[in-house]
Amino acid sequence: MSCPPPFHQPVMVAQCLEYLAPRENGLYLDCTVGGGGHAEALLGRSTACRTPTRLIGLDLDDQAILEAGARLAPFGDRVTLIAANFARTGEVLARLGVGAVDGLLADLGVSSWQFDQRERGFTFAPDVPLDMRMNQSGQLTAAEILNRWRLDELQALFQRSEVPRSGRLAGAIVVQRRIAPFRTSTDLLRLLEGLGLANRRTFHPATLVFQALRLATNREQENLALLLSQLPSLLKPGGRCVFLSYHSLEDRPVKQAFREREVDGSMHVLTRRVVRPSEEEVRSNPRARSAKLRAAERSTAL
Ligand SMILES: C[S@@+](CC[C@H](N)C(=O)[O-])C[C@H]1O[C@@H](n2cnc3c(N)ncnc32)[C@H](O)[C@@H]1O
Incomplete structure (x- = not known):
């Protein structure tokens, strides 16, 4: 056992x-x-x-x-x-x-x-809801940031979180969400794969982007x-x-x-x-x- x-x-x-x-x-x-x-x-x-x-x-x-x-x-x-x-x-x-x-x-x-509970959305495992709230009575989720923040707000977030090519990423998010809103990690992972973000030798390409969203969701x-x-x-x-x-x-x-x-x-x-x-x-x-x-x-x- x-x-x-x-x-x-x-x-x-x-x-x-x-x-x-x-x-x-x-x-x-x-x-x-x-x-x-x-x-x-x-x-x-x-x-x-x-x-x-x-x-x-x-x-x-x-x-x-x-x-x-x-x-x-x-x-x-x-x-x-x-x-x-x-x-x-x-x-x-x-x-x-x-x-x-x-x-x-x-x-x-x-x-x-917190990380291991899939439904909390802290991991970039596939099909996880884009939540990431430590305080579950908080209003802001990672999905809300991706779907509602203005282009310049997204760009500033990725820039201060040291995500490479922050402008291109913010632009791609704004275009993508007009087609369909971001709901799960898979929606975001698909976009990131398409952009070929970050250094694959040292990081999963999504690490810094997910970290940026977690930092912002929880201030x-x-x-x-x-x-x-x-x-x-x-x-x-x-x-x-x-x-x-x-x-x-x-x-x-x-x-x-x-x-x-x-x-x-x-x-x-x-x-x-x-x-x-x-x-x-x-x-x-x-x-x-x-x-x-x-x-x-x-x-x-x-
Ligand atoms: C790395 S864990 C701490 C683990 C703990 N030292 C132990 O021995 O189990 C970080 C914890 O800090 C909490 N946390 C993060 N930001 C916080 C904040 N601004 N105020 C209070 N708790 C916070 C998280 O919810 C999480 O439970």
Whole structure:
């Protein structure tokens, strides 16, 4: 009998804990709690302590909150889970009466579970609906973007998402949707195959286009920018944050924000070089292969 695949295999758990360095009696924020893998490891660390750590977990996806709730149930009232966008972390903490936390983790992007659920539309497997919403009560879907956005909006999206030949692609989408609206991944894949997009040696031609649509559907870049703009005030003096990113459009803003905070003296970067998973981890969890970890600490001088 085969076991069902795990909801999500967390990435670089040991390194996340090393940089978060959880304190006894500390309060931690997992901005992307997902299946609760990182959260479980963090809470488990201090279970034997007299005053163990507590954790607030956020996720945009109600299903992830349910999953994390079941996994973290053994930790009882040490855990508070909230379906919320991390772009509004400051507001969420204020509602809980929390000023700042001892550590913050943001493991960006989608979970394996979201990716593997065909009906959620995150993969470019054939005949998958063009949905891609992390928050299923959200209005905007990938199909809506393809069928309704203006030519210049589509071109700007593909350009900022670094999709090659963005103008030609946007034009082809506008022509195609007059013939028939985009409904499934197959509709889009056919168009992309016709255009021969991207470098086939390194990427499936559709990877960057699907990624661009996912980023726009969930406003991922805007949300990340809003979270980063709340640093360092979400952290107590000496509090730490760890970001795990999976592509350059996520990693670059984190790197840039850390650099700016270091220049203004409000934060100290702990990872001079980006931290990557070991070969062994990538072998056992291929989805870890593109992961990059960056960590920083709020200055105690403030
Ligand atoms: C890579 S998974 C996190 C997995 C988690 N670390 C674990 O151990 O299971 C990313 C999660 O972040 C959530 N997410 C993405 N953007 C978000 C946002 N702006 N606010 C809250 N959650 C978000 C996704 O729904 C997904 O569940």
